[in-house]
Amino acid sequence: MESESGEDHTSTNSESKRVAGGAALAAGHVADVLWAAAADSPCLREDLAALDLTGRPRVGLAGDWHGNLGWAERSLKRLSGLGVRTVLHSGDFGLWPGEQGAKYIRRVTAVCEQHDLTIRITDGNHDDHSRLAMIEPVDGVRWVTDRIGFFERGHRWLWADTTLVSLGGAPSVDFEHRTSGKTWWPEEVITDDEVRSATADGHADVMLTHDAPEPALPAVQRILDGPSYWSEAALVYAAEGRAQVTKAFSGVTPRLLIHGHMHVADRGAVRIPGAPWDTQVVSLNCDEGVGNLGTLDLESLNVEVI
Numbered sequence: 001m002e003s004e005s006g007e008d009h010t011s012t013n014s015e016s017k018r019v020a021g022g023a024a025l026a027a028g029h030v031a032d033v034l035w036a037a038a039a040d041s042p043c044l045r046e047d048l049a050a051l052d053l054t055g056r057p058r059v060g061l062a063g064d065w066h067g068n069l070g071w072a073e074r075s076l077k078r079l080s081g082l083g084v085r086t087v088l089h090s091g092d093f094g095l096w097p098g099e100q101g102a103k104y105i106r107r108v109t110a111v112c113e114q115h116d117l118t119i120r121i122t123d124g125n126h127d128d129h130s131r132l133a134m135i136e137p138v139d140g141v142r143w144v145t146d147r148i149g150f151f152e153r154g155h156r157w158l159w160a161d162t163t164l165v166s167l168g169g170a171p172s173v174d175f176e177h178r179t180s181g182k183t184w185w186p187e188e189v190i191t192d193d194e195v196r197s198a199t200a201d202g203h204a205d206v207m208l209t210h211d212a213p214e215p216a217l218p219a220v221q222r223i224l225d226g227p228s229y230w231s232e233a234a235l236v237y238a239a240e241g242r243a244q245v246t247k248a249f250s251g252v253t254p255r256l257l258i259h260g261h262m263h264v265a266d267r268g269a270v271r272i273p274g275a276p277w278d279t280q281v282v283s284l285n286c287d288e289g290v291g292n293l294g295t296l297d298l299e300s301l302n303v304e305v306i
């Protein structure tokens with residue numbers, strides 16, 4: 001399961017990034033200005049889903065960028081080259097306090113404007129939930145800028161006759177080594193109400209989560225079964241989180257599930273106990289890894305991972 005700290009927003013080396021932790025991110029207020037500006041953007045009052053998908057039933061996929069600006073820029077350019085204008089991101093995007101976090105948001109927004117892209121994010125554990133809570137959602141999306149939005153947990157919508165539901169959040173197994181409100185947020189936990197919100201309308205074609213539910217893909221299961229360096233309390237905390245996302249997964253019984261968090265690329269079919277069909281599951285790799293990006297055809301539900 002995920003063990004990275006994920007908050008060094010400049011390193012292009014995943015390992016050094018994970019060791020560096022959040023110490024490099026001093027407190028700052030530039031992000032406040034960004035969020036205030038976003039709240040006033042007229043773009044937020046548009047039906048962006050209809051606008052940016054007209055004639056384009058294919059969207060991009062990505063996840064676990066951890067504020068890695070270089071990777072984010074390269075990935076957005078690559079996805080733009082594939083002809084997509086909307087990117088569905090499976091969380092740990094890298095929304096982070098401080099000036100470095102604000103710079104990341106500014107730069108990613110600028111790249112999105114350059115390529116006419118919009119990123120819609122299923123929140124992870126390594127995203128600043130305190131900030132997200134300050135943003136009023138518009139049609140189920142909290143817009144950080146007019147190019148970067150986070151789905152409300154349990155948000156459900158229709159694109160190209162395909163129903164989608166997003167349920168972010170995941171427990172940080174290393175929460176005991178983090179600082180609440182600075183490098184860790186208790187709101188990362190999926191609540192019972194959020195599970196109910198995701199499942200209230202039953203089946204959806206596509207489900208987007210950050211955490212990986214049961215039944216897990218083989219590569220994910222190997223991580224879960226592998227050696228652990230965490231305390232018993234941390235493992236219980238992580239298991240409780242997976243139980244929540246599993247409950248929601250079983251209630252939605254999607255045809256396709258896309259998740260992140262485990263930092264491993266894998267895909268395959270699983271059968272939810274009692275479900276009448278197999279669910280195709282795609283686990284996206286993290287930044288700097290093969291299998292971090294992909295495309296989703298909203299009509300056929302075909303996923304191409306790159």
Ligand SMILES: [Fe+2]
Nearest residue numbers: 002064092261
């Ligand atoms: Fe992550």
Ligand SMILES: [Fe+2]
Nearest residue numbers: 092124125261
């Ligand atoms: Fe994560």
